[in-house]
Amino acid sequence: MQFHTVDAFADGRFAGNPAAVAPVPEFPPVPVMQEAAHRIGLPTTAFVVPRHTAEYGIRWFTPYAEINLCGHATIASARYLFTRPENAGQDRLTFVSDNGILHAEREDDLVGIDLPAAPVTPADPPPGLLAALGVEAVACHVSSDDVLVEVASPEAVSAVRPDFGALARLPFRGHIVTAAGGADFVSRTFFPSLGVDEDQVCVTAHAKLTPYWAARLGRERLTALQLSERGGRLLVEDAGDRVRVLGTAVPRPGTGELEHIDETRGALR
Known part of the structure; x- marks a missing residue:
């Protein structure tokens, strides 16, 4: 399993929040995704699955639990996916999760997402x-x-x-x-x-x-x-009823790789 690390909201003063983006053809079993997120060890790992043109399924895992929404890992995912050949010319991506739909857009050198407002x-x-x-x-x-x-x-x-x-x-x-x-x-x-x-x-x-x-x-x-x-x-x-959040997203050089996934065992070898 390959993954890419992106620092969201980083600039010359701030280092930002790192996320791993793991593009997969389909979602592996939950134990596999959880073990992968644990071994990667970043605050959140996003698993993204292509569905239609500029549309992806997405799930988010911390090292210890699956969560129902992670904005910074979605921005990191969009930043990586905007660089892919299949998204050439695209300025808007759609992410579909069990918690709803998120849209990501490019605005100059920023990536923005909108999400439901949550009044307190x-x-x-x-x-x-x-x-x-x-x-x-x-x-x-x-x-x-x-x-x-x-x-x-x-x-x-x-x-x-x-x-x-x-x-x-x-x-x-x-x-x-x-x-x-x-x-x-x-x-x-x-x-x-x-x-x-x-x-x-x-x-x-x-x-x-x-x-x-x-x-x-x-x-x-x-x-x-x-x-x-x-x-x-x-x-x-x-x-x-919506909030728009924009920030930089800076990819780190290189690609990370975990060991082969044995899906029949639901664990990484």
Whole structure:
């Protein structure tokens, strides 16, 4: 199995979020994809299967679990697939997943995807959350799967040192810490329950952050920074029930290769 590594949202200042893109003629058994993602060891591996012209099936795996959506690995997949001969002249790709359809487009040297907006609802901080994050909250909001905590400044976001074990025991997929400033807004995102203590740049979190800050700042198009160790820069746009996220995607040289897949055993030899 071959794979290609792409750093999404990287620029001269930020290293971005790496993803592996594994083009396959059809999806291997789940144990094979999970073992491959574990051995590759990047935050997310996307498996892509050609369906029709400029249309692909897609599934996403962290090293420890399959997830229902990963924006940065979709952008990485689009960046790789735009270079393929079969997509010559294409500026738009469609990705079909069990969670719905995503569209990726080229805009100058950026790749953008649109995804459903995920508004958040004000809530009291759940017990143990602020202690696990080690922060004082300006506001707290929740969605169906994540919790968003606003703090006072970008410096407060940078200073967060979570207790990941405590976070993993809370009833949330992810934990978003954010503040105004730095660009239009900054954030960090933590997903220890998925085996990713800190996601370097999380697109799905920006489906929540974008409508939140667009309403607060009174503008639809915003620049965002993720203040993780590698860091990343995003351009986001609030389009009502959809959010558009754009960023760079920089392929690494060369092609990775895993050992032969024995599908009858459901494991890599």
